Amino acid sequence: MFSLGVFLSLLVGCSLSAGVTLNLAPLDTDVSPRTKTIVICNGDSAVLKCAFGVLQITAANYGRTNRGACFGRRPVLPQNTNCNFNALAPVSQSCNGLRSCELFATTDIFTDPCPDMRSYLSVTYYCLPPEIRSSAVCENAVANFKCDDGSLLHIHAANYGRTDSSTCAAGRPASQIAKTNCYASNSQTLVANACEGKNSCSISASNGVFSDPCFGTYKYLYTAYSCVPQFYWS
Secondary structure, three states, rough: OOOOOHHHHHOOOOOOOOOEOOOOOOOOOOOOOOOEEEEOOOOOOEEEEEOOEEEEEEEEEEEEEOOOOOOOOOOOOOOOEEEEEEEEHHHHHHHOOEEEEEEEEOOOOOOOOOOOOOOEEEEEEEEOOOOEEEEEEEEEEEEEEEOOOOOOEEEEEEEEOOOOOOOOOOOOOOOHOOOOOOEOOOOOHHHHHHHHHOOOOEEEEOHHHOOOOOOOEEEOEEEEEEEEEHHHOO
């Protein structure tokens, strides 16, 4: 199973599309909506859907683990509430990575561990965030960010400084690009203050904004961000 935390942490230290190596602290994970659980009674179906991002199943069980759900005509005895088949593999195969999927709670698909009572399919899932984008803007230039209409900026990580010797290096002497452990500790806070929750924003990649974390080094502002729907902030 590919969890959100793994998805984001794999980006650390990986070379992204902008040609920048993300040697930063792990990205935050709060872009994901809350985890949801749905119960589908035997014989019924339901559609799992993400308003943005794609589905990620975290747990799925077919059977019965409580007395209240899908009880039908016959009462459920306490001894009948520890009966379940781990359905994570088939449900994940059907839904992971899709915007929506339809699930059927039926013994034609799942092994029924308790045939003497009405079983149900319980599925826990969340939506992985939209594609994370990256931007690198050289020192003394202006970083501009913009999302499509109906979506707003969410800042995952930012650093003003230098973490590799290739970004914004053209025409620069070796002494100005040699230091690659240069971080302005206020980077993410300042970028988030300027951009978080807005449709577009601009911020100058300069010592005047971030201060100078490494005198004599030619720096750049690296930002990892995504665009999420407005209801994320509601």
